[in-house]
Amino acid sequence: MLVFSDGAELEKLWSVISNSMEQLKLYYMLLAAVKLSLFDAVESPKSVSELSCELSCEPLILEGLCNALVEVGFLRKDEDGYVNTSVTSRYLTKRSPFSVCDAIESFSNDISIWAKLSELLKEGPFKLSKGEFFARHVIHRMCVEAMCGELQKTLDVVCSISAFRNVRRMLDIGGGHGIYTVGFALANPEMRGYIFDLPEVAREAKRYIERFELGNRVHVLSGDFFKDDIGKGYDMVFSSYNPGGKNPEVVKKIYNALNDGGMFVSKQSFPVDGRDKSSIDELWWYMWTVDGMKKDRRMYSFKGDVSLEGYVDFLEGLGFKAIRVEDFSNADKLVVARKGGKQ
Numbered sequence: 587m588l589v590f591s592d593g594a595e596l597e598k599l600w601s602v603i604s605n606s607m608e609q610l611k612l613y614y615m616l617l618a619a620v621k622l623s624l625f626d627a628v629e630s631p632k633s634v635s636e637l638s639c640e641l642s643c644e645p646l647i648l649e650g651l652c653n654a655l656v657e658v659g660f661l662r663k664d665e666d667g668y669v670n671t672s673v674t675s676r677y678l679t680k681r682s683p684f685s686v687c688d689a690i691e692s693f694s695n696d697i698s699i700w701a702k703l704s705e706l707l708k709e710g711p712f713k714l715s716k717g718e719f720f721a722r723h724v725i726h727r728m729c730v731e732a733m734c735g736e737l738q739k740t741l742d743v744v745c746s747i748s749a750f751r752n753v754r755r756m757l758d759i760g761g762g763h764g765i766y767t768v769g770f771a772l773a774n775p776e777m778r779g780y781i782f783d784l785p786e787v788a789r790e791a792k793r794y795i796e797r798f799e800l801g802n803r804v805h806v807l808s809g810d811f812f813k814d815d816i817g818k819g820y821d822m823v824f825s826s827y828n829p830g831g832k833n834p835e836v837v838k839k840i841y842n843a844l845n846d847g848g849m850f851v852s853k854q855s856f857p858v859d860g861r862d863k864s865s866i867d868e869l870w871w872y873m874w875t876v877d878g879m880k881k882d883r884r885m886y887s888f889k890g891d892v893s894l895e896g897y898v899d900f901l902e903g904l905g906f907k908a909i910r911v912e913d914f915s916n917a918d919k920l921v922v923a924r925k926g927g928k929q
Contacts, residue, residue, distance in 0.1 A: 615654055616678075617694060620687045622652075625678040631666035680900035683797040684733065688790075690725040695722045699873060712874040716810075717786030719876045720762060723791055728827070736914065740826075741769050743912050744851055745921055752820040753849070755779050759811055759840065760828030765789040768798050770824070779804040782816055811836055812878070818843050826853040827918075829879060829888055832897060841904050844925040850906060852921045853914070855887070857896045894919055 619625060621639050634652065638645040652668045657663040660678065661668050670679070677686050699712050706712060714723070733738075735793030744750055748771075754777055758767040761781035762775045771779050781791045781804065788808040807817070811830050816839055823840045831852045840850055875881065880889035892900065896919070898909055908922035914920055 605773045613690075613693065614656060615658075616660070616690055617652060617659075618651065619655065619681075620678070620690050622859065623680060625660075625670055625674055626680055628668050628670050629675060629679065631664060631669040633667040636667065665764070685797070686726075688793075689730045692722060696870075701751075701868075704874065705882045706873055711872065714874055714876050716876055716878055719874075720784060721786040721790055725762035725787060729765045729794070731827075732763075732765055734856055737765060737769055740766065740853060740920065741773055741913065744922070745768070745773050747922065749847070749849055750774065750822070755820050756780065756822040756824065757816065757820045758824045758826075759789060759816060759836070760825060760830050762787055762828075764794050764804065765826060766804070766826055767804050768800060769784065769795065770805050770822075771800055772798075776804070780807055780817070780820075781805070782807045782809060783808060784808070793874060793928060796855045808871070809840070816840070816843050820844055820848060822849045824851045824853075827855060832891060834900065835898070838904065841906070841925060846926055848925045850921075850923045850925065852902070854897070854919060854921065855917050856891070856897065856919060894921075897921065 602672070622643065624641065626735055627637060627640055632640070634649045637643065637652070638648055641648070648666040652661060652663070656663050656668070660671065660674050661672055663669075664677045668832045676684055678683060680687050699706075702712060749875075751774065753770075753774060756767065756770060756777055756779045758779060760762060761767055761783055764779075764781040766778035767781050771777055771892055780789070781795075783791060783806075788806045791806050795801055795806070798804075809816070812833070813836070820843050823844060825840070830836040831854050837850075844850065871881070882888055882891060894911070898911070901921070901923050903908055906928050907926060908924040912922075914919040
């Protein structure tokens with residue numbers, strides 16, 4: 587005979603399901619607000635009728651969105667209408683140099699792949715081109731994640747090295763968003779920076795540079811560093827979490843591109859057993875492939891990746907000296923090396 591249980595197990599299960607739906611609703615609220623440039627419109631207080639005319643929106647739904655954004659803390663409401671909080675003005679307006687709007691929009695590209703999970707389980711991972719993958723799925727979120735603390739830590743380490751004060755020409759290889767080059771340029775007013783990346787990514791990097799009004803000192807070079815010349819005469823080459831930073835042929839190019847005494851600053855993830863990860867993140871790693879990139883089963887690792895010790899030995903074999911390693915996490919390291927010449 588079928589009987590109803592006390593409901594406790596179902597309640598727990600349904601709580602997980604409904605909470606995930608609430609988070610998805612919040613994301614789509616933010617996405618809609620970003621696409622509408624709603625946060626840019628309420629830098630000063632505005633009523634629903636004013637916003638409805640300015641944004642060409644249906645008033646009732648717009649009011650509902652604004653009220654929901656007030657409830658979760660992204661807007662304030664006073665007698666004059668809706669207005670941004672200070673945090674929202676800094677990070678959710680498109681005109682702010684610290685805007686995370688591009689990253690919010692890029693999540694929708696990932697969601698489109700998650701929506702195909704039942705198909706991928708039958709057909710295999712989703713295939714992406716290198717340019718599409720980095721420009722649409724990676725660089726905007728990596729920029730935000732860097733600004734959450736890793737950028738600042740990187741700047742602290744590199745700017746503490748006396749040789750950095752003498753850097754006049756710097757290359758950020760596979761620089762993506764270019765936020766590290768922006769940071770180095772702000773820290774060293776005498777430096778000119780060059781961001782080298784795929785054409786699709788280079789277009790996005792230009793937008794970041796424009797936000798910080800550094801177009802006269804930070805420039806973008808388009809190309810594939812696995813195949814193309816990267817130039818010469820650099821006092822510093824920087825690489826952050828891109829496969830080229832550990833690729834032997836690319837690192838040889840970097841060595842040859844540096845002036846004597848020049849610095850190679852390489853922030854990389856090295857294979858480590860027992861790395862902290864969630865099963866959901868691990869699943870995401872298996873769900874897509876990128877042409878020309880042979881992923882390893884371990885997250886953020888690629889076929890042929892070497893250990894930290896092997897990487898340092900390789901750099902020394904090329905002729906790099908004064909190698910210094912800074913721990914960023916159990917797996918992530920910042921490696922600083924000098925090319926012969928004066929130490």
